[in-house]
Amino acid sequence: MYTYNQVDQQLVDERVAQYRDQTRRYLAGDLPEEEFLALRLMNGLYVQRQAPMLRVAIPYGTFSATQMRAFAHIARTWDKGYGHFTTRTNIQFNWPKLEEVPDILAELAKVQMHAIQTSGNCIRNTTTDPLAGVAADEVEDPRPWCELIRQWSTLHPEFAYLPRKFKIAVSGGPKDRASARVHDIGLELVRNAAGETGFKVLVGGGLGRTPFIGKVIRDYLEPEELFSYLEAILRIYNLKGRRDNKYKARIKILVAALGIDEFRRLVEKEWQHLKGGELRLTQERIDEIKAHFQPFEYAAEAAEDRSLQQALDTSEDFRVWYQQNTQEHKVAGYRVVHLSLKPLLGAPGDITEQQMDVVADLADAFSFGEIRATQDQNLVLTDVQQKDLYALWQRLQDAQLARANINTLTDMIVCPGFDFCNLANARTLNIADEINQAFEDLDYLHDLGDIQLNMSGCINACAHHHIGHIGILGVDKKGEDWYQITLGGSATENAKLGKVLGRAVPADQVPATLRTLLETYLELREEGESFVQAYERVGIEPFKKAVYQPA
Structure with a gap:
């Protein structure tokens, strides 16, 4: 997974310091409510029915065991002992005190996390397939492209005050597990007739009070021009999107009003000023980011293990869980494991601080220290050897994370x-x-x-x-x-x-x-x-x- 460089860390640390001072001035009465509102939203802080709610960004749903332990520490120290995973693969804390939020953000910064752009009329967290990198049917791992989009969009000065919030999803191939077609922009990795990898681009999808399925604006976009084309779309939206009515301000309304052909014409015209310029990605830059997402060193002997079948034959409960909550991995001898956050009685997506620590330990023990959050409000360990599945299941049972209901009615x-x-x-x-x-x-x-x-x-x-x-x-x-x-x-x-x-x-x-x-x-x-x-x-x-x- 991606690791911050010095620039990333400096940006996050400086944002914490800025927000700490903004909070101090607000509490002292030196910063008016209407001014502080925009500032707290930029840092992921809402005020909900019961208390403030802090939304923490988990870029493209991938995070580490170390980061999960930080979530557990935050839940214990500043919340009521739990967190809530969302459909945008973020985590929310529902009970922080407003004056203590800067301390939470500082704690997050220590583990390369933040709450920037998890709220407000800006480009939100880019989401993708929770099976990215391990699905046999994907064209390419979409996470490097999500990371590139994250870096391009974070604190982008031109798109800090869009007409409304803006969401991008990237699918790794023709099997869309990222819901790309109901996003403001959906990107699908495809191959052209020459076998080259690029993007099919969809625009104008979204749900809410006026739902739309996205429309194809470009069948093939060369990957080097990803930023320039995204910027062209955002510019047209920023210029022509409605600002007089928040219910009609999403890009889906603009695309529907203009029609996809006219919207495409405007984007292509704007793109002529951008493509081939300073926004064009170099292969060196693409390779630099892809290097953070190389496959793990899988055990060559994993496929030879025979203990799994014995466990399946011995325990009916384990067999049911195996069939329902695990799925095929592209490497023989490994399985993808889904952890259900849908208990019999409990809020879907909630996880206690004790469970967070357990999941962190299990990720370290069985899945290279990496965890995925899903749009279904569950968690995934993507790289578990089949010989370890029985031991993992037993520990998940003890933590009440092994309900065998993935993709069933109660996986709500x-x-x-x-x-x-x-x-x-x-x-x-x-x-x-x-x-x-x-x-x-x-x-x-x-x-x-x-x-x-x-x-x-x-x-x-x-x-x-x-x-x-x-x-x-x-x-x-x-x-x-x-x-x-x-x-x-x-x-x-x-x-x-x-x-x-x-x-x-x-x-x-x-x-x-x-x-x-x-x-x-x-x-x-x-x-x-x-x-x-x-x-x-x-x-x-x-x-x-x-x-x-x-x-």
């Missing part, structure tokens, strides 16, 4: 909802608990197969309900929580927005409504068909009829 993406967020209209965590209790049986969950359930507490869609196979949106009706359900969404290379099933249902009917939908699926599915595949074949009507016109 859920925003904090009304319990924490000022913007939320409805509670979500209580509904997640009720769903967990109603669908606790793992055999039933595994029989249902791959289902992505996403639940948001408001139209801002922080939990991406539009692209869930089943989406749930909390709405307020005269002071009561009701929930609108959508079906058929997807965030893959075949990205689709879910369709509304019908009228919203009250809180106490959500689990029963889900049960009806799932039983309908089981009745309709053909052999080997997933929920979303069955939905695409039969459409929404059978599900709507089952819910609203039961026999």
Whole structure:
């Protein structure tokens, strides 16, 4: 993974000192609230319903065991003993004291981390595939490109005050595990007819109150011109994006208003002034960053191990976990391991300080000291020898991180909802608990197969309900929580927005409504068909009829 150089470290240290002085002046009454608001947002600090919330950047979701231990220390010292992993692969602390945030930022700087640009109308944390570098189907590891984008975009003076926040995702190949098609800019690594690697560029995707799937603006971009083309897109958005209405200020609204052909024309015209110039990446610079992401020294004898099969034959619980929570690695003898942050009763994405320390120790012991955060609010150890899987599973069980529910109904993406967020209209965590209790049986969950359930507490869609196979949106009706359900969404290379099933249902009917939908699926599915595949074949009507016109 990338290691800071002297310039990186100086930048972060200076930002801590600046913010410490800004906080001091605000608390002394020398800095007005309206001025401090912009400054704290630039440093990732929100004020939520219960307390301040600090969002810490985890660039492209990759971090070290040392950094995880720093998170644990922060949770113990300045928070209530836990953190929360988000869909942008960052971590949030929900209970810091405003006056102590500079101390937290200083602690983060010691381990090459910060909260810069995790909020505000700027370029946010670039995300990517959690399997980057270990997936056999990728064209190339996308993380070096994410790191280059991070360095280009951090404190970029031209894009510090965009019309609205801006998000970029990079997919390593045709299998889109980065949700690139629902980002402001999506980049997909591709090969042209000559076998050269470059980018397909998509623009104008996004969710929220006006969801759009991104459109292809360029089929092939040579990698050396990545910065110049991104800068051209950002310039057009900065010049023409709406600033009079924050709900219409995202680039997706601009692309929809102009049409992709006109937007492309404007970008290409602007690009003529930029390409081939000082923004052009040299091969030397690309190679310098790629050197930070070289493959680990994998054990040549790993594929010869036979102990895994013995463990699978001995323990049924281990076998179930192995099938559900691990997947193929491109190197024989290794597996990718998913750590579920979706306990039976507990907020999805939350992790205690004790669990953080355990994960750090396990990463050091079994996965080269590296950890990944996912858009599904889980964690991944990407490089575990198969001979170590049984021992790893046992320790994960002890830490309550081995629930075998990855990619099942209870592997839910859920925003904090009304319990924490000022913007939320409805509670979500209580509904997640009720769903967990109603669908606790793992055999039933595994029989249902791959289902992505996403639940948001408001139209801002922080939990991406539009692209869930089943989406749930909390709405307020005269002071009561009701929930609108959508079906058929997807965030893959075949990205689709879910369709509304019908009228919203009250809180106490959500689990029963889900049960009806799932039983309908089981009745309709053909052999080997997933929920979303069955939905695409039969459409929404059978599900709507089952819910609203039961026999």
